[in-house]
Amino acid sequence: MRAIGDLASYMLASRLQTDLRNQADSAAESATTGLAADKARHLGGATLAITLLERKSSLLVQHQRGISEAAVLAGASQATLERIQEQSVDLANDLAIVPQLQNSSQIQALSLDASRVFVDTVNALNSSIAGRYLFSGSATQTKPLPDGAVFLDMIRTDLAGASSAADVLAGVDAWFDALSGSFDAVYQGSTDGFMTLPLSSETTAVFALRADGETPRGVLRALAKTALAESAGLSLPEQSQILEAGRADLLQGDQWLTEERASLGLTEARIADAASATEADITRIELDRLSLIGVDQFEAAAEFEAAQQQLDVFYRIAARQSRTSLAEYLR
Structure with missing residues (x-):
């Protein structure tokens, strides 16, 4: 002891x-x-x-994380729209030769290519990143559309009785009509809100394009018309008429996509500005902290x-x- x-x-x-x-x-x-x-x-x-x-610094770090997420979502959305636009423009360019086509096999090839682009476009609109669907509006946990091939089969089934080019074109227009068509029953995303992410205490990034919007709806309508040309059992002139109508709609859709991508570009610029401002604020706070508790x-x-x-x-x-x-x- x-x-x-x-x-x-x-x-x-x-x-x-x-x-x-x-x-x-x-x-x-x-x-x-x-x-x-x-x-x-x-x-x-x-x-x-x-x-x-330190409290303000912690808040700014949270804003930085939100800004980084917004930048990723904006970049993915822009890349998706670019892919959709490139494919639809390529198809529209291919359809320019329709008036010179002389046999049904050529019509069928273009129509089948349109079917592929339709499926790819729908699947692109179903894109998700970091657990969020890009084009479901505020319902980011819900896939907006069925798989592309299933979606196209739905349209084919509903329009199986069309017996003329006029019937096919009118039927597709009615199917995608924003007031009474079947498209609204298929779309599962939000119908009255957009995905938003805070960038700061005063600034919010709004992703204002949903899969049920006028632009995606218009592009899908144009692709559906072109895809149904070969399956309608119509004469060559009527099939050509459907393809030409689909091409005209695709060219209109190209203008809409350009406008949507420009709008998204403004959102990307707003996100970049918020990132720069937040970084500057963090730097200034670090300098203030250093002046208070800095040592040799x-x-x-x-x-x-x-x-x-x-x-x-x-x-x-x-x-x-x-x-x-x-x-x-x-x-």
Whole structure:
């Protein structure tokens, strides 16, 4: 059992060891970060200003995450619209030769190509990223449309009784009509809201294109007309009439897609501006923090070395005392 004096010495030594370690750790942190480890002590207890700065910095970091997510979604949406536009324009260019076609096999080839583009376009409108569907409006967890091949089969089934080019064209127009058509029953996304993401306390990014919007609906209507040309069992002139009508709609859809992509480009610019402003605010806050709790890193490194040296001396003395006590005990 330790004597009272030995116990007091032991407790004092333990406390000294702890103090030296804390000094070394604090000095090491300050030397590494350039900031005071003990903020309250460094500021003499006046911590309100640094607390407010750190709270604002935390909020800005949250905004940064929202901005990064918005940038990813905007970029993915732009890439999707670009792909849809490129395919529809390529098809429209191919359809320019329809008046010169002389046999049904050529008509069938163009119509089958339109079917492929229709399926790809629908599947593109069903794109999702980071768990959010891009074109479902505010219902970001819901896929807006059926799979492309299923969707096209629905239209073919509903228009199976069409017996003329006029019937096919009118039937497709009615199917996609925004007031009474079957398209609205197929679309499963939000019908009264858009996907929005906060960029700052005052700014929000709005992704104002849904799969049920006028532009996607118009492009799909044009593609559906072209895809149904070969399956209607019509004469060559009537099939050509359907293809030409589909091409005219595709050219109109190209203008709409250009406008939608320009609008999305403005959203991307707004996101980029928000990112720059947030980065500038974070930099300014870091400078303000540095002015309040910044320390001389060389001085902190010197303090660390001094604390380490004191710890080394302490450990050497403790080791000698331990050996001495053991020798006394063995007597």
